Amino acid sequence: LMWVNKVLRTLKAKSINTCSAAKSINTCSSAGSTGPSCRLVGTVVLVGCGIGYMSYKREKRAVDKALNDLTNEVAQLKETARSGNLVSSKKVTQAAQESKLPTERAQVTQKSQDTPENHLAACCDVELQKFMDTNGVPGMVVVVMKDGKIVWREAAGKSDIENNVPMTVDHVFRIASISKLLTATALCKLVEKGVLDWDQPARHYFPEYPEKEKGNPTVYQLAVHTSGLRHYLNNREKKIHEHYDTVAKGVEKFSHEELVHEPGSAYLYSSQGYALLSAVLESATNIKFDKLMIQEIFQPLKMHSTRVEDYHQIIPHRTRQYSRVSGVIRNCVYSDKSWTVAGEGYLSNMTDLAVFGNSFLTNELLSKSMIEKYMWSPQILPSGKRVNQGVGFRIEKDSMF
Numbered sequence: 299l300m301w302v303n304k305v306l307r308t309l310k311a312k313s314i315n316t317c318s319a320a321k322s323i324n325t326c327s328s329a330g331s332t333g334p335s336c337r338l339v340g341t342v343v344l345v346g347c348g349i350g351y352m353s354y355k356r357e358k359r360a361v362d363k364a365l366n367d368l369t370n371e372v373a374q375l376k377e378t379a380r381s382g383n384l385v386s387s388k389k390v391t392q393a394a395q396e397s398k399l400p401t402e403r404a405q406v407t408q409k410s411q412d413t414p415e416n417h418l419a420a421c422c423d424v425e426l427q428k429f430m431d432t433n434g435v436p437g438m439v440v441v442v443m444k445d446g447k448i449v450w451r452e453a454a455g456k457s458d459i460e461n462n463v464p465m466t467v468d469h470v471f472r473i474a475s476i477s478k479l480l481t482a483t484a485l486c487k488l489v490e491k492g493v494l495d496w497d498q499p500a501r502h503y504f505p506e507y508p509e510k511e512k513g514n515p516t517v518y519q520l521a522v523h524t525s526g527l528r529h530y531l532n533n534r535e536k537k538i539h540e541h542y543d544t545v546a547k548g549v550e551k552f553s554h555e556e557l558v559h560e561p562g563s564a565y566l567y568s569s570q571g572y573a574l575l576s577a578v579l580e581s582a583t584n585i586k587f588d589k590l591m592i593q594e595i596f597q598p599l600k601m602h603s604t605r606v607e608d609y610h611q612i613i614p615h616r617t618r619q620y621s622r623v624s625g626v627i628r629n630c631v632y633s634d635k636s637w638t639v640a641g642e643g644y645l646s647n648m649t650d651l652a653v654f655g656n657s658f659l660t661n662e663l664l665s666k667s668m669i670e671k672y673m674w675s676p677q678i679l680p681s682g683k684r685v686n687q688g689v690g691f692r693i694e695k696d697s698m699f
Contacts, residue, residue, distance in 0.1 A: 419450060426454050436620055436627060437465035441648040443656055451649065457617040459627070469615045470603055470645040472635075477644040478572050480604075480654070482521055482690025484594045485579060486668050494582040496521065500574055503582045506546060507553050507574060515561040520575040521689045522677050524564065526557030527571040541610070541634050545576040545587050548637030565677070565685040569641035576640030587640065598663060599653050604646040607635055616645065 426440060437455030441448060453465040489496050494503060499514035501507045515525035542548040552570050559566065580587045588606050596604050605613070609632065619630040635643035646654075657663050658673075676693050677685040686693045 419452070422450055423452060423454075426452060430455055434622065434625070434627065437469075437617065439465060439467055439469060439471075439648045441467070441652040443652040446656055446660065448649070448652065457615075459618070459620070465617070466615070467649065468603070468647060469617050470605075470613065470647045471617050472607055472619060472642075473644050473646050473651070474642045475569070476646075476651070477640060477642050478569075479690040480591060480595060480644060481572055481575060481579075481640040482673070483654075483663060484591055485517070485521055485575065486664050486673065486689060487594050488579065488583065490665060490668055494578070500525075500578050503578045504546075504549075504574070507549060507577070510557050512557045512559065513561045515557070515571075515574075517575065517578055518689075519561050520571045520578070522565075522685075522687055523567050523571060524562050524677060524679070524685070525568065525571045525574075526559045526561045526564075526566065527568045527574065528552070528555065528558050529566065529568045529570065538637070539632060539634055540637070542636040545573065545580055545639065548573050548639070549577050551637055563680060565679070565687060569638045572641035573638045579640075595654075595663065599650075599657055601646070601650040601653060604644060604650045604654075606639055607643050607645045609634055613645065615647070 422440070422442075426438070429435065430438065435455060436459050437453070437457050439453045440451070442450040451467050453467045453469065455465050457463050457465045457469045485496065488494050494517065496517040498517060500517055500520055501509070501514055503517070510526075512526060515527065519525040520527070542551075552573075576587045579590060583590055585593065595601065603615070607613075620627050621630050622628070658669055661669065664673075673688045673691050674693060675688050677687055679685060
């Protein structure tokens with residue numbers, strides 16, 4: 299949010315309206331190895347960072363402050379858009395020099411016409427470089443899409459530090475838990491088609507998953523993290539090296555365990571729940587999970603750079619993964635995500651994710667009622683407690699709306 303706030307600050311000098319108040323829902327899905335994927339109202343902003351396995355501790359006060367700042371920025375943006383003011387090329391050049399932006403880019407900007415698009419690119423480049431310098435990010439890609447069109451796309455830094463490989467907009471990142479939203483979207487699409495009933499127990503479609511003493515979780519409960527299935531036991535389990543050829547074999551790793559709580563009675567975030575969900579989808583359709591995702595999601599949206607992560611395969615434009623230990627950037631420990639592929643095992647580039655995010659604004663894959671009633675609506679537990687989790691989406695309301 300802090301970085302998006304900076305981008306909005308650069309936009310306030312542009313005669314471009316970047317937000318629409320048509321919807322009061324802002325959703326963010328954190329991805330441990332790639333940074334956040336955020337949908338702002340009317341605008342899709344995707345950020346991918348070449349940092350792996352970084353944990354970010356978010357303080358509520360900091361989030362509230364960022365939202366308040368965004369509120370102010372949007373108000374200024376609207377006012378500036380009405381006045382049509384532009385930033386001077388001289389100021390852009392000066393800012394570029396201060397942030398170590400290549401002088402060639404600054405010179406090109408200065409010679410170009412004073413259009414909102416040119417200034418948008420130049421000013422956002424400055425903020426992008428400042429963000430990387432401040433946070434020690436090796437490389438990143440940013441895509442901003444508005445009304446179905448990409449209005450800004452930029453890569454900066456390195457995708458591979460050791461070999462000095464520049465980051466490009468074509469590079470693919472491990473998108474981690476954003477994979478859950480891909481899987482959830484496929485589930486919703488199959489439900490709308492009548493292929494499966496998500497109120498049925500998961501073992502109705504995947505009988506290999508045994509009966510449980512505390513109850514049998516439904517397909518829907520798997521999707522909203524109220525199934526009672528656990529998450530990772532520890533960091534070591536996150537970084538296992540074993541490769542699983544099928545999603546069913548991945549489920550075998552935990553299927554013998556008892557549930558943590560009675561299905562539907564509480565919220566417990568679970569990648570294992572999504573692993574079981576992938577086995578359910580595969581059994582219900584009789585199509586291998588990776589092929590099903592291509593058929594239902596990637597082909598219709600032309601997401602040609604999104605695919606299952608496989609450590610052993612040669613995958614073009616794959617970024618290296620890094621972690622930071624005591625402020626020092628290190629190569630990530632190898633981990634195989636094949637046993638929880640539906641929950642965190644996909645690779646994608648930022649353009650594909652922008653297209654995917656935009657599909658929720660245009661109802662290209664799903665009906666408006668499905669998105670608003672199930673994906674963008676919170677859960678109410680039997681205790682009356684509200685859980686800000688829909689099918690695939692975590693739900694928060696922007697203070698600006």
